[in-house]
Amino acid sequence: MTSRFLGEHSGPWLSGSDRSSAVLVQPIGAFEHHGPHLPLQTDAIVVDELARALVESCSALELMVLPTLSYGLSSEHVWAPGTVSLGPTTLIAVLDDLASSAARAGIRRLVLLNGHGGNTHLLRVACREIRVRHGLLTFLLHPALPPDNGGEVGDPRERGFGIHGGLAETSVMLHLRPDLVDMGKAEASVPDWLDGFEHVGFGRAAEFGWSSQDLCASGVVGDPTCASADLGREHVAHALTSLGSALAEIAVFDFPGRKALDGGVAEQAASSSGAAGWRTS
Numbered sequence: 001m002t003s004r005f006l007g008e009h010s011g012p013w014l015s016g017s018d019r020s021s022a023v024l025v026q027p028i029g030a031f032e033h034h035g036p037h038l039p040l041q042t043d044a045i046v047v048d049e050l051a052r053a054l055v056e057s058c059s060a061l062e063l064m065v066l067p068t069l070s071y072g073l074s075s076e077h078v079w080a081p082g083t084v085s086l087g088p089t090t091l092i093a094v095l096d097d098l099a100s101s102a103a104r105a106g107i108r109r110l111v112l113l114n115g116h117g118g119n120t121h122l123l124r125v126a127c128r129e130i131r132v133r134h135g136l137l138t139f140l141l142h143p144a145l146p147p148d149n150g151g152e153v154g155d156p157r158e159r160g161f162g163i164h165g166g167l168a169e170t171s172v173m174l175h176l177r178p179d180l181v182d183m184g185k186a187e188a189s190v191p192d193w194l195d196g197f198e199h200v201g202f203g204r205a206a207e208f209g210w211s212s213q214d215l216c217a218s219g220v221v222g223d224p225t226c227a228s229a230d231l232g233r234e235h236v237a238h239a240l241t242s243l244g245s246a247l248a249e250i251a252v253f254d255f256p257g258r259k260a261l262d263g264g265v266a267e268q269a270a271s272s273s274g275a276a277g278w279r280t281s
């Protein structure tokens with residue numbers, strides 16, 4: 001099979017044929033504190049492994065996968081040594097440059113495959129800005145949306161607070177990279193005190209800004225103590241199924257009647273950057 005990893009091809013391979021029906025996937029992780037039991041690069045490792053698995057499970061789709069972006073917006077963990085965070089304007093600028101390059105290559109569909117909850121709100125903004133500035137069809141995909149970003153509450157043992165280094169994430173790492181997990185250092189760290197509020201909290205009327213240190217001193221928010229590789233395998237299988245179904249729709253999705261506008265935006269973008277070769281249909 002022709003490689004789905006764009007970096008393994010030559011430039012002429014890309015420009016030599018029409019790629020307007022391709023789905024370009026940019027996996028995005030983070031480099032941040034995950035407590036004493038998980039590595040700093042957890043989010044990047046997980047999203048990179050999922051992207052590779054999707055290439056196998058979605059072989060009928062014309063996916064093109066970019067190298068995983070191993071840094072993200074991790075300001076909620078910068079208090080902890082080891083965290084490396086891009087600023088929000090930096091990350092937006094990186095994604096804008098990436099989208100500009102993709103548009104010049106004739107790509108129309110860009111998927112941001114996000115492995116870090118702290119990136120989510122910014123990536124929603126990036127999808128809209130790239131859509132408007134470069135005319136690309138943009139999509140934001142998550143293997144699993146955490147409760148603080150509108151996802152399901154998850155395991156009742158974590159009472160809706162399993163958002164960072166907890167049961168699900170630790171289990172997935174035990175499945176994918178058990179050599180990097182130290183379960184002897186895993187400790188439950190669930191902010192029960194938030195239960196005392198009716199309106200303020202994750203998924204409630206009044207959201208709040210937070211640093212992980214505000215929620216739990218260890219920086220872990222959840223309960224990893226019952227994590228297992230079997231549970232991680234289930235999570236990965238579920239994620240691959242839902243991501244694959246979403247990608248199949250993304251491959252054919254379009255806004256009816258909007259192609260002419262896309263072409264105008266794209267031509268402006270190409271001429272202002274001095275680029276050539278943009279295709280819109």
Ligand SMILES: [Zn+2]
Pocket residue numbers: 034042043116164165169
């Ligand atoms: Zn994480």
